[in-house]
Amino acid sequence: MRRRRCMRLEVVPAQVTPTPSISAQSEEQTLIAAAKAGDQRAYGQLLERHHAVAFRAAYLVAGSAADAEDATQEACMKAWLAMSRFRPDAPFRPWLVRIAINEARNRRRGAGRRATLLLRLQEHPAHGHTGASDSAPSAEAEAVAAADRAQLSAAVGRLREDDQLVIAARYFLGLSEAETAIALGLRRGTVKSRLSRSLARLQAQLEEGGA
Amino acid sequence: MTELEQRLNALGAALEVPPAPALVPTVLAQLPARRRRRRPARRTLALALAATLLVAGAAMAAPPTRHFVLRILGLRGVQIERVPRLPTPPAGAGTQGLRLGIGRPISLAAAARAVTFTPLIPPGTRAAYLAHDVTGGRISFLVGPVLITEFRGTAVPLILKVLGPRAKLTSVRVNGSPGAYLSRAPHEVLFLGRNGQVETDRVRLARNVLLFDRRGLTVRIEGARTLAQALALARSLH
Numbered sequence: 522m523r524r525r526r527c528m529r530l531e532v533v534p535a536q537v538t539p540t541p542s543i544s545a546q547s548e549e550q551t552l553i554a555a556a557k558a559g560d561q562r563a564y565g566q567l568l569e570r571h572h573a574v575a576f577r578a579a580y581l582v583a584g585s586a587a588d589a590e591d592a593t594q595e596a597c598m599k600a601w602l603a604m605s606r607f608r609p610d611a612p613f614r615p616w617l618v619r620i621a622i623n624e625a626r627n628r629r630r631g632a633g634r635r636a637t638l639l640l641r642l643q644e645h646p647a648h649g650h651t652g653a654s655d656s657a658p659s660a661e662a663e664a665v666a667a668a669d670r671a672q673l674s675a676a677v678g679r680l681r682e683d684d685q686l687v688i689a690a691r692y693f694l695g696l697s698e699a700e701t702a703i704a705l706g707l708r709r710g711t712v713k714s715r716l717s718r719s720l721a722r723l724q725a726q727l728e729e730g731g732a
Numbered sequence: 733m734t735e736l737e738q739r740l741n742a743l744g745a746a747l748e749v750p751p752a753p754a755l756v757p758t759v760l761a762q763l764p765a766r767r768r769r770r771r772p773a774r775r776t777l778a779l780a781l782a783a784t785l786l787v788a789g790a791a792m793a794a795p796p797t798r799h800f801v802l803r804i805l806g807l808r809g810v811q812i813e814r815v816p817r818l819p820t821p822p823a824g825a826g827t828q829g830l831r832l833g834i835g836r837p838i839s840l841a842a843a844a845r846a847v848t849f850t851p852l853i854p855p856g857t858r859a860a861y862l863a864h865d866v867t868g869g870r871i872s873f874l875v876g877p878v879l880i881t882e883f884r885g886t887a888v889p890l891i892l893k894v895l896g897p898r899a900k901l902t903s904v905r906v907n908g909s910p911g912a913y914l915s916r917a918p919h920e921v922l923f924l925g926r927n928g929q930v931e932t933d934r935v936r937l938a939r940n941v942l943l944f945d946r947r948g949l950t951v952r953i954e955g956a957r958t959l960a961q962a963l964a965l966a967r968s969l970h
Contacts, residue, residue, distance in 0.1 A: 561763055568756045576752035586750045587884075587948055593752070597759040632947075641748040666742070673743050692737065693744035724736055 553613055557604050564604070568597055571614040575621035578694055578704070582625035582686075584639040588632065592624035599624075615696060615703035622686075622704065638685045640674045642667075676726040684719035691716060810943055810950060812893045812901065812912065834872040834879065835863030843871050849884045849949055852969035878965065881952040893941075895919045902959070904944070906966045911944025913959050942966060 549570075555563035575596055580589035600607075600617050607616065629636070677685060690701040698716075702709045733741075843851055843860040847869030851860065854875045861872040868884040895901060898917035905911060918939045942953040942962035951969070956962035 561760055564763070565756055565760045568759060572756060573752035577749050580749050581747075589750075590753050590755065594755050594759055597755070598762065601759075601763050640743075642743075643746050643748045669739065670743050670746050673739055674747075677740075677743070688740060689744075692740035693747060695744075720734075720736060727736075 549613065550609060553607065554609055556601075557607060557609060564601055567613050568617075571617050572597060574614060574694055574696075575617045578618045578689075579621040579625040581638045581640070581689055581693065582622050583629050584634050585628075585632070588628040589625060592628055593621050595624045596621035612700060612703065615700035618690075618694065618696070618700075618704040619706060636682045637678060638682070638689055640678055642670055642674060672727070672730060676723055676730060679726055680719065680722055683715065684722055687712060687715050687719050688723070810893065810952075812895060812914075834861040834874075834881070835865075835870065836861065838862040847871055847884075849882070851882055852946060852949065852951065854880060854965065855968050855970070875965065877955050878962075879952075879954045880965070880969070881954070882949055884949060893919050893938075904942070904959070904963070906942070906944040906963060907946065909945045909947075911942060911966075913962065914941045914943070915939070915959070 549567070552563045552567050556567055572593060576589055576593040579592040579596070580586060583589045583592055596617060599620050607613075626636075677688060680688070686705055687701060690696045690704050691698070694704075696704055698712055699709055701707075701716075702712045705712070707715070838846065838860050840851075840853060840858065840860055843862055846862050849868060851871045854873050857873050857875065859873075861874075863870040863872070870881060870883040872882070873880040893914065895914065896917060896919065899914055899919045900916040902913040902915070903910070904913050919941070938954050940954065940956055940958075940962070942956065942959065944951055944966060946969070951966065953962045953965055956965060
């Protein structure tokens, strides 16, 4: 299995989406049940697990670290206030992400920014390539990879926000299809079809640009 | 997984996203208590309103017998608490003119370079005061008896305002941005250190304070005689 580690990001990279073990799932459900009953410490543990991905989503949408921080904090507050309505067997992470995305959108709208995701590239991303050997790629290979990322990022940036969001949820936030449906407020079938169309549009963008 | 999907995964790993701030303790500190038994939706909403000050242009009168933490949505860096009785401020604390703690005098040009934001300048002002006790720095101006303070608003409160039962808190909007006007009775102003603890040597009383957000900057105007005067001054800042 291809593994990639990014040392500079707190969120697990998109292609590594660990399937929670049964004990991890039941532990989370225990925390959720306790939080629903008013246990703030349990709620804090839930937040420790999931606030980073909520912040990442908020940052991509809001386009500003300050707004993303505000949006995430507000999302955490609102999630607490809504815990009594939260289904105990539902996953917490995409629900928190959804609230954070909505808060981030509100702030973006308030700041008058365009409805598009902020896709800024690291200057020197950590290398996670595993090929025949684990040696770092050559400077030339890295330059080619960087150009590819820049081209792809620009192409994603030209898509409509709906397409950007479903792509971001799946590949930039590491959400599963089911989690993406919750995070974006869509039915699972809609996520499948929208993702398929988004990827097709993205491919078309890349081909127009000669990538 | 297709080649395009692999490329998207690689792109996701290469995006520049700041590390998530450690906001869980701050969130937990601000959570309203919830009782263990399930509440009907209307009581939940009442709790939410009690814990959050909604920007609506109306006066908010939290019951004076209870301790409320009020958050003004969109106004960052400031936490307002309503307490049943105002704590006795330390000796030496007073209203304006005494131990304002506004920092050292500095020219306007130097002020703009010394902080991480572009200050809003009151008309006719030639000098400012600079303090570095908050992240990004704090700039103050004295316009006659009125003190104007500006700092980059943050999610973590930098200033704590403690209102007694007689103080009045009014939600306002300044140029479309959220704000609050504190009046009628003095309130305590406390600066919070980096660890969230109160800097007890910098507690004082303040009266008639207008707080508002201007593009991420938190602005505080203290000492105007009326709300109208404070708002006029706020709108004159450029």
